[in-house]
Amino acid sequence: MDRELLAKKIYETAHLTGSFKLRSGKESNDYFDKYLFESNPALLNDIAEHLSELIPSGTEVLAGLEMGGIPVATALSLKTGIPAAFVRKKAKEYGTCKLAEGIDVSGKTVCIIEDVVTTGGQILLSAADLRKAGAKVLSVLCVIEREPLGRHNLETDGLNFFSLFKMEDLLASTSNLT
Incomplete structure (x- = not known):
């Protein structure tokens, strides 16, 4: 599946509208329920196919964060x-x-x-914990980059940050829905 079609499929499968409180405490009218795309084996496989191209060379371990990062890391591990x-x-x-x-x-x-990365807060906490456990944490890879603040916070901490889609990419994919 090409990247544009993948964006549409993620949007169709996981986009919700309403009033949602984010982990950061902010309110949003747009929400991507990641468990809806993570529980769809065909869609998760396509996501892993595209994400696998973004994994930095030299990566020895894919560390999936509880809970939503675990199915993505598992799919990537199977793929790579x-x-x-x-x-x-x-x-x-x-x-x-x-x-x-x-x-x-x-x-x-x-x-x-x-x-999904909004502010990167939990990632920063987990990166610090992993470093205490002796890991060399150099990079972060996500499916959806919700806000630029997350990228800023992660890169300020010295992490290389890669995302498959930005929130605006997914929202823009709706203009081409057929």
Whole structure:
């Protein structure tokens, strides 16, 4: 599927209108319910196909953030053969007490995988936690870049940031819907 058609499919599948409170606390009339595109195997496969081209060379681990980044990281791992880790917002307090489940991230070059980025707040917290665990966190890859503030915050922290689509790309795709 080409990129323009993929944008339309994501829009058709996941775009909602109404009044929505974002993680940042802001209100929005446009919302992309990422779980609607992440739970669609054909669409998630097409997203992974396009995202795989954006993974920085040298990436040793794809670190999917709880919860929405996990299916994207899994699809990318299947597509590329790069191992995945699944990063909790807080290390569990029982069993292995791990922050990152799956492959060990210590000493490895990690690309954080997220579905939608608004301010990048949780990514910054998780990047710091992964660094404490010994990971070399250099980049972030997401499906939808909702606001420029997220890019600014991540790049200010020294992270390379790549997005498949900006919010305005998806909203503009509606003008070509047939």
